[in-house]
Amino acid sequence: MMGADREYSPELNPHKGNRGLMRAWYALHNSWNGLVFAVREESAFRQELTLAACLLPLAVLLPFTSIERLLLVGSIVLVLIVELLNSSIEAAIDRISFEPHGLSKRAKDYGSAAVMLALLMCALVWITLGGKMLVRAWPLF
Numbered sequence: 001m002m003g004a005d006r007e008y009s010p011e012l013n014p015h016k017g018n019r020g021l022m023r024a025w026y027a028l029h030n031s032w033n034g035l036v037f038a039v040r041e042e043s044a045f046r047q048e049l050t051l052a053a054c055l056l057p058l059a060v061l062l063p064f065t066s067i068e069r070l071l072l073v074g075s076i077v078l079v080l081i082v083e084l085l086n087s088s089i090e091a092a093i094d095r096i097s098f099e100p101h102g103l104s105k106r107a108k109d110y111g112s113a114a115v116m117l118a119l120l121m122c123a124l125v126w127i128t129l130g131g132k133m134l135v136r137a138w139p140l141f
Contacts, residue, residue, distance in 0.1 A: 034084065042087050044115070045080070052076045055126065063137075068129050075122040082118040086111035 018026055038045040059072035089111040093104045 038084055038087060042083070045083050045087065048079050048083050048119075052080060062133060064129065064133065068132075071125050072129060075118075075125040079115070079118045079122050082114050086115050 039049065055076055056073065059069050059076075064072065090108055093107055097104070
């Protein structure tokens with residue numbers, strides 16, 4: 001048992017026993033499980049994944065520069081990352097208690113706000129770069 005006066009040590013944690021390639025393998029396995037679970041259980045993640053499936057081909061096929069393409073794809077991936085973090089916050093809060101509590105609500109609202117900001121950033125990137133591409137292509141119409 002770890003006392004309050006003892007400093008944390010990884011050797012005391014039974015979940016930190018893997019090292020090297022096995023640790024990387026288990027981390028990859030756990031990450032894959034997280035993605036599969038998010039697709040199966042989180043409707044918001046599925047909606048954002050559908051948005052990504054629609055937008056990613058546009059980012060690749062339309063005539064954007066490499067940096068613009070990176071910004072477009074990065075903004076989509078950022079939304080997915082933030083949604084996964086939001087879902088993990090919600091799961092942890094629900095694990096603690098389903099009982100209404102001000103701090104639980106605040107934590108969930110913070111996560112939701114983070115997703116909203118990531119979606120807003122994604123929309124701004126796509127509107128800005130998509131508008132720029134349309135202006136460049138305007139003489140063709």
